[in-house]
Amino acid sequence: MALKNILITFRRYCPLLWNLASRDFTLKYRRSFLGIAWSILNPLLMMLVLTQVFGLLLKIQVENFPVYYIVGSSMWTFFSEATNLSMSSIMGASTLIKKVYVPKYIFPLEKCLFALENFIFSLIAVVIVMLFQRFVPPATALLFFIPVLYCFVFSVGIGLILSALAVFFRDVVHLYSIVLTIWMYITPIIYPIEVVQDSALIYGIIQCNPMYYYVGYFRDLLMYNTIPDLRFNLICIAFSLGALALGLLVFKKTQDKFILHI
Amino acid sequence: MAEPYAIEVKDVSMHFNMNKEKLENLKEYFIKFMKRDLRYEKFAALEDISFQIAKGDVFGIVGLNGSGKSTLLKVISGILKPTTGSVITRGQIAPLIELGAGFDMELTARENIFLNGSVLGYSKKYMQERFDQIVEFSEMQDFLDTPMKNYSSGMVARVGFAIATMTIPDILIVDEILAVGDFRFQEKCENRIREMLEGDTTVLIVSHSIDQIERLCKHCLWLEHGHIKMIGETEEVCNAYKKG
Ligand SMILES: Nc1ncnc2c1ncn2[C@@H]1O[C@H](COP(=O)(O)OP(=O)(O)OP(=O)(O)O)[C@@H](O)[C@H]1O
Numbered sequence: 001m002a003l004k005n006i007l008i009t010f011r012r013y014c015p016l017l018w019n020l021a022s023r024d025f026t027l028k029y030r031r032s033f034l035g036i037a038w039s040i041l042n043p044l045l046m047m048l049v050l051t052q053v054f055g056l057l058l059k060i061q062v063e064n065f066p067v068y069y070i071v072g073s074s075m076w077t078f079f080s081e082a083t084n085l086s087m088s089s090i091m092g093a094s095t096l097i098k099k100v101y102v103p104k105y106i107f108p109l110e111k112c113l114f115a116l117e118n119f120i121f122s123l124i125a126v127v128i129v130m131l132f133q134r135f136v137p138p139a140t141a142l143l144f145f146i147p148v149l150y151c152f153v154f155s156v157g158i159g160l161i162l163s164a165l166a167v168f169f170r171d172v173v174h175l176y177s178i179v180l181t182i183w184m185y186i187t188p189i190i191y192p193i194e195v196v197q198d199s200a201l202i203y204g205i206i207q208c209n210p211m212y213y214y215v216g217y218f219r220d221l222l223m224y225n226t227i228p229d230l231r232f233n234l235i236c237i238a239f240s241l242g243a244l245a246l247g248l249l250v251f252k253k254t255q256d257k258f259i260l261h262i
Numbered sequence: 263m264a265e266p267y268a269i270e271v272k273d274v275s276m277h278f279n280m281n282k283e284k285l286e287n288l289k290e291y292f293i294k295f296m297k298r299d300l301r302y303e304k305f306a307a308l309e310d311i312s313f314q315i316a317k318g319d320v321f322g323i324v325g326l327n328g329s330g331k332s333t334l335l336k337v338i339s340g341i342l343k344p345t346t347g348s349v350i351t352r353g354q355i356a357p358l359i360e361l362g363a364g365f366d367m368e369l370t371a372r373e374n375i376f377l378n379g380s381v382l383g384y385s386k387k388y389m390q391e392r393f394d395q396i397v398e399f400s401e402m403q404d405f406l407d408t409p410m411k412n413y414s415s416g417m418v419a420r421v422g423f424a425i426a427t428m429t430i431p432d433i434l435i436v437d438e439i440l441a442v443g444d445f446r447f448q449e450k451c452e453n454r455i456r457e458m459l460e461g462d463t464t465v466l467i468v469s470h471s472i473d474q475i476e477r478l479c480k481h482c483l484w485l486e487h488g489h490i491k492m493i494g495e496t497e498e499v500c501n502a503y504k505k506g
Pocket residue numbers: 259260278279307325326327328329330331332333334
């Protein structure tokens with residue numbers, strides 16, 4: 001019964017979700033000359049710089065390093081953008097929340113959808129790099145949506161937690177930017193996991209990092225013609241649903257107090 | 263069987279934490295927490311409010327600045343959750359706490375009409391059917407594709423009012439929104455509200471214009487410092503209120 005009500009409300013506010021996401025999209029590109037091209041140019045330029053620098057520094061050679069990098073980094077950018085935008089979504093919608101009743105989880109969820117939109121555009125950059133490298137992706141690439149879905153659910157969970165916390169403590173915003181930087185370094189994006197195999201500690205830490213699995217899954221499909229096994233999938237699902245459950249719990253417990261703090 | 267009330271407010275109290283310094287900072291919070299110095303000063307914006315509004319009634323709320331009128335409307339429309347007590351509402355609510363809540367001033371009026379419609383929970387198709395009616399009522403035909411940041415406040419209010427009243431809701435909640443439009447538009451709005459009354463709509467109005475309350479309302483509530491000072495027929499309450 002309660003679940004049914006939640007679903008009815010959700011359906012009622014689906015158009016809002018969609019309109020907010022398309023508003024973000026319109027406003028992002030309305031005043032920019034190159035428009036959507038930025039979503040593609042940005043990762044391309046980053047890739048050029050980083051592969052040049054790290055190609056020189058890294059001792060272990062990775063085959064098809066530009067492809068390796070851009071596949072991993074596009075997934076990472078998706079996660080970091082989704083959670084970052086979600087974090088300030090409740091504060092950003094404060095005028096609305098103070099004046100109309102709207103289910104509040106709509107706002108972080110919308111930011112995750114917007115990040116997903118951007119991610120899909122950034123896949124064009126991935127394709128461009130593949131073309132340039134004459135890299136033919138294997139058939140498993142067609143399953144790319146699976147890790148994206150996992151990562152999306154995970155991002156929504158983390159986004160819900162962050163958006164609620166940021167309402168009460170503004171410094172969560174600064175704290176999270178530090179966390180994200182560290183998190184990025186313990187995710188094998190610009191380096192292969194083999195680099196850290198000698199250090200049991202770092203290797204162990206990376207094994208606990210959900211993003212390691214999502215990025216790895218994505219690469220397996222797009223580059224190595226591999227479909228991760230059941231165990232790997234279960235780990236991914238556990239992280240995603242765990243984050244989502246925790247996020248919903250934190251959000252539900254705190255949402256009635258948001259309005260007193262924004 | 264007795265006709266159920268449209269709105270029932272039961273023992274509602276709304277307390278705000280008026281902490282002297284805002285603790286929006288983890289470090290400060292932590293230090294205060296360790297020192298056990300986390301004191302909040304409770305401020306009661308509403309205290310033990312109970313009343314009912316019958317279906318189809320036009321109900322006015324008067325009171326001085328800061329007496330809790332807007333807070334009461336927000337509690338009734340579900341924006342604020344009361345500290346204690348409960349509110350039961352029967353039917354669909356159109357809350358006009360502020361016109362055009364959810365307008366994004368960077369967007370054009372056309373885009374905003376759809377955005378605001380979805381804020382109120384209407385589908386795109388539904389909004390398309392009523393788009394022309396909204397534009398006509400607000401008289402903004404010539405400005406549809408102008409970003410709303412270039413609108414005057416009255417123009418924004420017109421579009422907002424047109425959207426909020428495009429359908430006849432079961433309960434209409436109006437907070438001092440009729441003040442910004444010019445006299446012709448105010449008249450138009452009042453007429454629209456009267457039209458709704460001919461249906462079965464229950465209307466709840468907050469206004470500092472006693473004239474307007476006397477013209478429109480049947481019953482009236484006078485709030486003072488978050489308490490009910492008086493409730494009853496509009497004439498009685500307004501007369502007492504005017505005397506102070
Ligand atoms: N979010 C909030 N946090 C703290 N105090 C608040 C909050 N919202 C309202 N108040 C306090 O509650 C009291 C009542 O405010 P409210 O806006 O309901 O007054 P009002 O009757 O609508 O006044 P006006 O006639 O000026 O519109 C005020 O003293 C205000 O300071």
